[in-house]
Amino acid sequence: MPNEDPATLAAEHRTVSRVMGIVEAVAGNEPHGLKLGDLADAVGAPKSSVHGLAKGLVALGYLQESDARYFIGPAAPSLVSAKTDGLRQRATTEQLTGLRDKWNETAMAGVLVGQSVVYVQSVESSHTLRAAVPLNSRVQLWPASSGKCLLADMPRRRLEGYFKRIGVVGEERDNALEELEQVKEQGYALNLGGTAVGMFGVASPITTSDQKVTMTIAVTGPELRLTGQLDALAADVRQAAIALSHAG
Incomplete structure (x- = not known):
């Protein structure tokens, strides 16, 4: 050939x-x-x-x-409908709205697109100071909390190649890999000011029928409101992700 x-x-x-x-x-x-x-x-x-x-x-x-x-x-819309339609409906009617109502912080659903996360839906906080999520736009996986959930499921070789491309090398890469192992074990990821100063994010992976992680659910808000509450918030986000993972 x-x-x-x-x-x-x-x-x-x-x-x-x-x-x-x-x-x-x-x-x-x-x-x-x-x-x-x-x-x-x-x-x-x-x-x-x-x-x-x-x-x-x-x-x-x-x-x-x-x-x-x-x-x-x-x-x-047909390009992503098979992957996102069910997620949009379930997340909107049950999980995103439920998280927003309980915490009054912005909740969003994301999907893996290439080597980026794209947020396909959000339910915003009613606070004046709140997170604004860019919908239908690519966001770099690292260090977003949703991105960390998606990266944690990647094969090691692909993961190391990704970090090399974005310039995360040496000790920084080793620390990132260690954090992703922890994400895998605990079932959720944190982003403490890594994307936007003063903003915290908590995300959890949603598995599909073949157990691959291509979707996430997350909540993000100001540090001043979430400090001291991250464990409780992470538990709620994790429960929402489990519910969506088992949904039809």
């Missing part, structure tokens, strides 16, 4: 990255949509290139165009 031309592979990879970047950028700006120039800036590509890709996504139904803006099209 002949070897692929490295230049061709690089070009194909760049095209895939641009296509996915376009879809993610538009999803992250719903319901306002994005203009062509904004899309070009978001993916770092010329308008001429982005215009052709966006038109192709419109033709396939993944985007729709109105008033010179691009919006998510009817075909896009």
Whole structure:
């Protein structure tokens, strides 16, 4: 079998990255949509290139165009519906709302997308000072509490490769690996100001039918309200994750 031309592979990879970047950028700006120039800036590509890709996504139904803006099209939800629809319904009606009502902190559900976590749903706290969760946008796995739950389930080789790519090396990497082992044992993860100063997060993994961890449920809020309550909050988040893991 002949070897692929490295230049061709690089070009194909760049095209895939641009296509996915376009879809993610538009999803992250719903319901306002994005203009062509904004899309070009978001993916770092010329308008001429982005215009052709966006038109192709419109033709396939993944985007729709109105008033010179691009919006998510009817075909896009089908990409993740099998993984997230059941989670959205159960988490909304039972677990996310239950956690928010008890703790009055923002609760959210996340899914693993590539090597990022994407929050697909949240129920916000009523406090003026509260966590605001970016929906349908990629968030780096480390050191997010949801990300730690997803990383803890990764094979060791893949995990070490991930840390190398994001620059977590040496003693810092060893400490991170040790923390992930603890996450695996206790069934929940903490993020104490690692993503945003003064904000605490607690997450727990949701297992699917094949026991893989691709979903999480989490609660996040200000340090000043959660200090001294993390053990109790972690127990509630863990119970919510177990309930979702056993849901149909």
